[in-house]
Amino acid sequence: MTKFQPHSESSSEAPPAPRRTQGQEFWRLFKKNRLALAGLAIFLIFFIIAVAGLSVTSGTRPYFDPALVRLPEKLRPPLSRPNLEVLIPGEMPPLGMYVFGTDDLGRDVFSRMLQGAWVSLTVGFVAVGIAVFVGILLGGIAGYYGQTSITINHIFLFCLMLGGASAFAFGSLFPGVILLIAAIAFLYRSARSGKPAKPSLALAWLQKGATSVDTLIMRFVDIMLCFPSFFLILTVVALLPASIYNIMIVIGLTSWMGTTRFVRAEFLSLREQDFVTAAKALGVGDRRIIFRHMIPNAVAPVLVSATIGIAGAILTEAGLSFLGFGVPPPYATWGNILSDGKRFIFDAPWLTFIPGFAILIVVLSFNLFGEGLRDILNPKLRERY
Amino acid sequence: MLSFIGRSIVQKMITLFFVSVISFLIIHLAPGEPSQVDPLNPKFTPEIVERFRKEFHLDKPLYVQYLFFYRGLLSGRTVSWKDNQPVLAKMWERFLNSLPLFIVGTIITWTLSFPIGIRSAIFRGGIFDRSATFFSYFLISIPGFFFAYILIIFVVTRFQVPVIGMQTFGLSDASTVRILMDRVWHLLLPSMLGATGGIAILSRYVRSQMLEVEGQDYVRTAKAKGLSWEQVHYKHALRNALLPFVTMFGLILPGLIGGSVIIESIFSWPGMGRMAYEAILARDYPIILTVNFISAVLVLLGTFISDVLYLVVDPRIRL
Numbered sequence: 001m002t003k004f005q006p007h008s009e010s011s012s013e014a015p016p017a018p019r020r021t022q023g024q025e026f027w028r029l030f031k032k033n034r035l036a037l038a039g040l041a042i043f044l045i046f047f048i049i050a051v052a053g054l055s056v057t058s059g060t061r062p063y064f065d066p067a068l069v070r071l072p073e074k075l076r077p078p079l080s081r082p083n084l085e086v087l088i089p090g091e092m093p094p095l096g097m098y099v100f101g102t103d104d105l106g107r108d109v110f111s112r113m114l115q116g117a118w119v120s121l122t123v124g125f126v127a128v129g130i131a132v133f134v135g136i137l138l139g140g141i142a143g144y145y146g147q148t149s150i151t152i153n154h155i156f157l158f159c160l161m162l163g164g165a166s167a168f169a170f171g172s173l174f175p176g177v178i179l180l181i182a183a184i185a186f187l188y189r190s191a192r193s194g195k196p197a198k199p200s201l202a203l204a205w206l207q208k209g210a211t212s213v214d215t216l217i218m219r220f221v222d223i224m225l226c227f228p229s230f231f232l233i234l235t236v237v238a239l240l241p242a243s244i245y246n247i248m249i250v251i252g253l254t255s256w257m258g259t260t261r262f263v264r265a266e267f268l269s270l271r272e273q274d275f276v277t278a279a280k281a282l283g284v285g286d287r288r289i290i291f292r293h294m295i296p297n298a299v300a301p302v303l304v305s306a307t308i309g310i311a312g313a314i315l316t317e318a319g320l321s322f323l324g325f326g327v328p329p330p331y332a333t334w335g336n337i338l339s340d341g342k343r344f345i346f347d348a349p350w351l352t353f354i355p356g357f358a359i360l361i362v363v364l365s366f367n368l369f370g371e372g373l374r375d376i377l378n379p380k381l382r383e384r385y
Numbered sequence: 386m387l388s389f390i391g392r393s394i395v396q397k398m399i400t401l402f403f404v405s406v407i408s409f410l411i412i413h414l415a416p417g418e419p420s421q422v423d424p425l426n427p428k429f430t431p432e433i434v435e436r437f438r439k440e441f442h443l444d445k446p447l448y449v450q451y452l453f454f455y456r457g458l459l460s461g462r463t464v465s466w467k468d469n470q471p472v473l474a475k476m477w478e479r480f481l482n483s484l485p486l487f488i489v490g491t492i493i494t495w496t497l498s499f500p501i502g503i504r505s506a507i508f509r510g511g512i513f514d515r516s517a518t519f520f521s522y523f524l525i526s527i528p529g530f531f532f533a534y535i536l537i538i539f540v541v542t543r544f545q546v547p548v549i550g551m552q553t554f555g556l557s558d559a560s561t562v563r564i565l566m567d568r569v570w571h572l573l574l575p576s577m578l579g580a581t582g583g584i585a586i587l588s589r590y591v592r593s594q595m596l597e598v599e600g601q602d603y604v605r606t607a608k609a610k611g612l613s614w615e616q617v618h619y620k621h622a623l624r625n626a627l628l629p630f631v632t633m634f635g636l637i638l639p640g641l642i643g644g645s646v647i648i649e650s651i652f653s654w655p656g657m658g659r660m661a662y663e664a665i666l667a668r669d670y671p672i673i674l675t676v677n678f679i680s681a682v683l684v685l686l687g688t689f690i691s692d693v694l695y696l697v698v699d700p701r702i703r704l
Contacts, residue, residue: 035519219400226404226681228639231661232411234646235673238665239415315528319647322530323662338531345534356531364526371522 029376036372042365050121053114064094066115066332070106075348077101078109101350103340109354112332116355119333120362123248123317124310130252132306135259136295138217142260143267144290146214157186218264221257229254230316237320242328247320251313258305266298300377307370311363318359334359386696393692397685404681409451412670441466458675467669476657476675480642482551483649483656487641489576494583501584502591506599507618514592521585533578533651546570550653575652579645591626598626631698635691639683642676 020028030036056063072086078101082093093099093108100109164179233250240246270276271294279289320326321335329336334355341351438444442453457463463472505514540548546567547553553567598604599622607621642657649659657676664672696702 035522219396219403223400223403223407226400226684227408227677228642228680228684230646231676231680232408234662235665235677236411236415239412239668241416311526315526318528319530322528323647323650335528338528342534345538349538352531352534356528356534359528359531360523360526363528364522367522367526 026376030372033372033375035368036375039365039368039370039372042361043369046117046362046365047121049114050117054118057111057115057118062111064108064111064114066107066111067330068107068111070102072106073098073102074104074106075102075344076106077348078350078354100354101348103337103348103351104344109337109351112337113334113354113358115332116334116337117358119244119327119331120314120317120359123244123251124314124366126248127251127255127313127317128306128309130249131256131309132259132302134253134256136263136302138221138256139260139263140267140290140295142214142217143264144271144286144294146217146264146268147212149212150216157183160186214264217260221260224254224257227254230319233316234320234323234325237325242325244327244331247317247326251316255309255312258309259302262301262305263298266301267294270294270297304370304374304377307366307373311366311370314359314363314366389696390693393689397689401681401685405455405678406451408674408677408681409454410447412673413447413450454671454674458671458678463671463675465664465669465672467664467667467672472671472675475672476660476679479655479657479660482654483658484641485572486576486579486649486654486656489572490579490583491637491640493577493580494587497580498584498588499591502588503595503618503623505588506592506595509596509599517588517592521589524581524585527581529578529581529645530647530651532581533574533648536574536578537651540570540574544570548574548652551655571652575648575654578648591630594626594629595622598622601625628699632691632695635687635689635694638687638690639680642680642683 030040057066068091070087070091073083076082076098078099079097080101081097093110095110098108098110100113103109103112160179160183164176164183167176167179233254236250237247240250276289276293279293284293317326317333318335318338321333322339324336324339326335327333338352338355338359341348341355345352442450445453454463458472461471461473464470465472465475501517505511505517508514537548540546548571551568551571552564553571599618604617604622607617612621646658646662648654649656650662653659660672661676663669664676
């Protein structure tokens, strides 16, 4: 990313250092992209609000109590003063008024929004974290070790192991143990013998390559891409017990395919680059090459797709909450505030508009920030703007 | 060409097989059973549950259930667990309801995003381009259900027309024009909502393709030799930028069955998405699996068509 000044023939001194560090160059370009800057600013504000919101709405005696029901005060509009005659002292809203109004049970929408911010934040980050982890892992393996062929005895071993494990899991212990022992013996034998110079004719076909790691992983990506994603997420979330962790895991496990493709493509091209060849020639181990030399160079497209992925995950979670499959009820999320409020859309429009605009602004900020990152991190696009 | 088609079909069959296995496993290994969907219902005595399990082969091992299910699906005999209707007939009926939404949505998407994308590419960096860019981010980011309510409020209070459902109840004795207008109003909002994401993404894509071509030497040559503005942009640039979009006709195929769950439940539209949602709520496994299977078939078919179209359209690709 940084520009080195070309070596001049005449000077014998060391090449001058780059004029700016990578970070400075990045920041200089970033400041020019005002939409992306606005996105980053909103994202930081959202982050602070979510963390602050978690601390003031949780605990046994929270300062803002999102679950406090005040039945006489239901559906009060935003910025209205509480009716002091019907409230007991503990039920006073902390700011002296209902900043965002109250819902149909008289719960303070401001507190509920604060609580929901944390849900959106964690769902976005954890789900995308899972997706990026799986994506880098599988994409890295496919890109780096892709050409390793899988021989028939690997497949055989895998079938033995799988059969043993599933027999074990479904309760038939004896065949399971037998299969597992057979698999371990097989593994031990092939590990001991190493590479026989001339395998006997009967065993030769076992060593024949059937397919490669790369093919296997990319076919798996194709398979996963066939599922209608929102419908799949909805199905799994509906079948599993309702909890926020299930939602994060399910969204994460159904959205890693893009990252895998990016990382694989990057790895395939990086593997042929001179600096990787040089590192190999120096005797650097595979692990160090992957983690120190290749991943830092492959991270740019992953970062962009992760940022946009967070926006998508927040939207998906809101959609699930809206359909009633989200986080279980007493807990507030932006999606279920909106979903509860839709019945009063003409009497209490704030119950729809406040969470709706909150989701819109946060998702928009992530999208703008991600697109800005894409422009900056891609030197080919940079000249255009 | 033929060998490509043959290989591709074999590959897609294998993929489809694994999709069917994985979706079957996901559904059946998830905790809970369809026979326990309503444990509080006094009609669900243990004997009934036992009969239910026997009737639908739920007491057999998983691989037998798998074979039973897909044999039934391929021969068209699978029935819904909820009401014993044949699944395919039920889906066909819902599919016909979703079809107008899909067609109108696709037409809106394609007729709007091309002019927007082309214009923002030609006047790159201008006020139109920048506002179109921001607006497309806006459309991607707005939650569909929220946008739906904004539009409902707007249309209902401004134009005083009902929009929920497929048609207004009890209009049968009104004039034909009235009924037609009623149908159009009911159709317009959900299909517009279905199109929002598509407009945003497609117009960005048109813009980037167009920018790519506008930077080519032959466009500069066309400008240099003094061709008119229309000829440069619409004849020399646009025609070459259209290439990838021919293949996108294949990729819209999965949208046929995708029928948005959220939009259809907001508008009480009895389409595919809503049927899938109801099936999930009732744990009606045959319907869930069939929707999954058919949409996987459509995805594979779509990519296949788009590959073949690319081969036909782009002479640079030789196999």
